[in-house]
Amino acid sequence: EPEVTQTPSHQVTQMGQEVILRCVPISNHLYFYWYRQILGQKVEFLVSFYNNEISEKSEIFDDQFSVERPDGSNFTLKIRSTKLEDSAMYFCASSESLWRGNTDTQYFGPGTRLTVL
Amino acid sequence: KQEVTQIPAALSVPEGENLVLNCSFTDSAIYNLQWFRQDPGKGLTSLLLIQSSQREQTSGRLNASLDKSSGRSTLYIAASQPGDSATYLCAVRQPPSRGTYKYIFGTGTRLKVLA
Numbered sequence: 001e002p003e004v005t006q007t008p009s010h011q012v013t014q015m016g017q018e019v020i021l022r023c024v025p026i027s028n029h030l031y032f033y034w035y036r037q038i039l040g041q042k043v044e045f046l047v048s049f050y051n052n053e054i055s056e057k058s059e060i061f062d063d064q065f066s067v068e069r070p071d072g073s074n075f076t077l078k079i080r081s082t083k084l085e086d087s088a089m090y091f092c093a094s095s096e097s098l099w100r101g102n103t104d105t106q107y108f109g110p111g112t113r114l115t116v117l
Numbered sequence: 118k119q120e121v122t123q124i125p126a127a128l129s130v131p132e133g134e135n136l137v138l139n140c141s142f143t144d145s146a147i148y149n150l151q152w153f154r155q156d157p158g159k160g161l162t163s164l165l166l167i168q169s170s171q172r173e174q175t176s177g178r179l180n181a182s183l184d185k186s187s188g189r190s191t192l193y194i195a196a197s198q199p200g201d202s203a204t205y206l207c208a209v210r211q212p213p214s215r216g217t218y219k220y221i222f223g224t225g226t227r228l229k230v231l232a
Contacts, residue, residue, distance in 0.1 A: 031218070033218075033219070035219075035220070042222050042223070042224055042225075043161070043206065043208070043220075043222040044222070045219035045220065045221070048218045048219065055218065056217060056218055056219065058219075089158075089160075091160065091161060098213075098218055099148070099213050105151075105163075105166060106220060107163070108153075108160060108161040108163070109160065110159065110160035111159070111160040111161075113158070
């Protein structure tokens with residue numbers, strides 16, 4: 001069964017450094033998402049992306065964050081200057097459609113644990 | 118603004134018990150609702166997805182029901198096993214009219230099944 005993959009599984013970085021989290025969505029999917037979960041808290045939506053554009057973003061997704069689809073398979077989340085409070089599990093998700101019955105299910109990847117020291 | 122709450126926050130039961138996890142949402146206009154399992158430090162495993170037009174979905178020992186009018190969903194686990202120990206999350210998607218694509222997650226129920 002196709003699945004969303006994410007690399008690395010765990011990233012440790014120093015405060016102020018840039019990090020790039022990578023995701024490979026399911027191959028025929030067109031819609032991509034990032035969510036994050038701070039330890040002990042709810043999973044929160046960050047951003048959705050379609051046709052090389054951000055289609056929706058939350059108030060968390062400020063100028064420190066950016067997303068990109070650099071090629072036909074990868075989807076990345078960049079944090080320009082990491083802060084301690086960026087430490088969280090980051091989940092990538094993808095869906096084939098937005099509102100079309102059983103093809104609009106968002107499939108989640110295993111997550112990247114980001115630790116900012 | 119849609120809010121999703123799960124009760125109880127934690128639950129400890131002996132092996133073999135049938136149990137019910139609850140999820141409530143404040144805006145009854147939902148597109149679908151999904152139940153996930155999360156093991157400590159791990160990702161999200163989808164268990165069941167219920168479309169807004171459906172009342173329930175079943176998979177093995179799991180049964181999820183949806184009552185949109187009362188803003189509630191329940192996840193029923195039959196004959197619980199120690200391997201069911203995990204955190205269970207429910208998440209709601211709102212309809213296109215709300216102009217958002219995201220899932221809104223609940224607080225989770227941390228389940229421990231004792232051998």
